[in-house]
Amino acid sequence: MPAVSSGSSSDPAPVPAVDAGPAESAATGEPAAAVAPVSDPVSGPRRGRPGYDQQTVLNVAVDVFNRHGYEATSMGILAENLGITKSAIYHHVTSKGDLLRLALDHALDGLEAVLDDPRASSGAADARLEFVLRGTIEVLTERLPFVTLLLRLRGNTEIERSALARRREFDHRVAGLVDAARSEGSVRSDIDPRTTTRLLFGTINSIVEWYRPGGPLPAEKLADNIITMVFDGLHTRRA
Amino acid sequence: MPAVSSGSSSDPAPVPAVDAGPAESAATGEPAAAVAPVSDPVSGPRRGRPGYDQQTVLNVAVDVFNRHGYEATSMGILAENLGITKSAIYHHVTSKGDLLRLALDHALDGLEAVLDDPRASSGAADARLEFVLRGTIEVLTERLPFVTLLLRLRGNTEIERSALARRREFDHRVAGLVDAARSEGSVRSDIDPRTTTRLLFGTINSIVEWYRPGGPLPAEKLADNIITMVFDGLHTRRA
CATH class of the missing domain: 1.10.357.10 (Tetracycline Repressor, domain 2)
Structure with a gap:
């Protein structure tokens, strides 16, 4: 039944580079979508520390949620993975639940x-x-x-x-x-x-x-x- | 993509009745297997408290592991789900890892x-x-x-x-x-x-x-x- 890939799904996924756009477009390099484009989850202008935007914070958060589980992930763990302080995260989102909802x-x-x-x-x-x-x-x-x-x-x-x-x-x-x-x-x-x-x-x-x-x-x-x-x-x- | 069943996989599964045989035979009522029978994971005679055998302990443990995750499950949680003491579990298996291995x-x-x-x-x-x-x-x-x-x-x-x-x-x-x-x-x-x-x-x-x-x-x-x-x-x- 298995089909365990050599890189199993439990392996830590690479953390997207800072300022990479939405993970999907960078990751697949696929041609134009057959599906109508959906508005980006980020609305409004960039906020917070230079080099970070809400989408980058979201990409990293989703990666961490998938590796550790949403419940086991604290804002402290997220800050560590982003290499910024917890208060810097709050420049982008109001809570961990906010990140989950956006994702x-x-x-x-x-x-x-x-x-x-x-x-x-x-x-x-x-x-x-x-x-x-x-x-x-x-x-x-x-x-x-x-x-x-x-x-x-x-x-x-x-x-x-x-x-x-x-x-x-x-x-x-x-x-x-x-x-x-x-x-x-x-x-x-x-x-x-x-x-x-x-x-x-x-x-x-x-x-x-x-x-x-x-x-x-x-x-x-x-x-x-x-x-x-x-x-x-x-x-x-x-x- | 979904296919969320009304009873989603995260719902607590019913705990097998005490002394139910291996969960599979009781659960499906299917005709004889097309596959050669495999030896029961329990070898040797029953041990421990009357009304419990190693297979029952294993069935409950697997259910609890699936609901809470193996790592988050303590022997205390298992004992609670079985309605017996931790030391009673050790009549059947030597450790939580032993249960995982048997399962x-x-x-x-x-x-x-x-x-x-x-x-x-x-x-x-x-x-x-x-x-x-x-x-x-x-x-x-x-x-x-x-x-x-x-x-x-x-x-x-x-x-x-x-x-x-x-x-x-x-x-x-x-x-x-x-x-x-x-x-x-x-x-x-x-x-x-x-x-x-x-x-x-x-x-x-x-x-x-x-x-x-x-x-x-x-x-x-x-x-x-x-x-x-x-x-x-x-x-x-x-x-």
Whole structure:
């Protein structure tokens, strides 16, 4: 069952360089998104110490949350990882919960933008479903640490529960597309639609455990591979 | 991406009843295993307080490890969950690490038994691969909490690193089967075999996040559904 990558997901991820832009664009070098761009989680002008902006603080925080767990991470640990003082962090955000909320919004805004794209709501259900799955994979690879954080949520705080509710709603809307593709006759009906949806998300979400942006497998090729496996299967076609 | 079940994986799992047998057989009520039976992790006669045996202690410990994390679990927390004293636990095991080792052995012994079955090594590679994937799904559903623990390992201790090494070796052997099926021409060659193996395991392993033994979806049907999706794809065949 495994598939432990040589760099296991528990290995400390490299901390993004100071002043690197949003991790995703720097990390993948992928061509223009198929999905409408989502507003940056940072709004307003830069604040705080020169060389740091809220996005950099957020990138480092998400990395630390993923390595140590949100609850086990203190503002002191974050300050240490950023190489700045705790009070310097408060130039950028009001609390640890604020960082969590911004990070989860970044993941969820990206996912919801896929469903809000007109290509998710017009045309054959089959094509809409494929568009949404490709868009989801793109968000996962571009915002990998942010989606990883979302996927590991325990629902212990109001911020987490609110994010989980948005995640469920996303799930529900994709399940609707699976249903539509089934009714249309393009997706097989011998698998329960709930199971189909869970297996689709299971396959896609599992990439956070091993996919490394900037590695040998481009995100677009990964998306092609997943779409091929889940829709056409791994078996070669017999004549 | 989500697929948050109504009972999310972070919900406290029910604690097995005292003197329930190994969790898996009680939990699934599935017919005889396709996989050769693996020796029970408990060897030797019962020890300790009447009404408890080592397997019961192990079942509860794995449940608590999965809910709180292995590191955050103390022998005191375990004793509380078992309703016995710490010293009573030491009638059954020598340490917390001993419980972890027994639990991981239970998961890994099951997985390795699939590969050691003669059906994994004779016949067409395609059929061998399907046998191994079905067997893996069966072990996952029958030993769900044990495999969940294995999949969440961080590799912080020697016991964990040793289990991760066995997991990698299992992975490596299955990757060999994927290669063989590819060479044989039964599995498509337009997806890199490493990616194929990772997607297969990603799909299968993701069931620990939502599958509930004893629920509406029998384990055997789940296995059929997964095998259908990954080998034949979700698309209906066009004439």
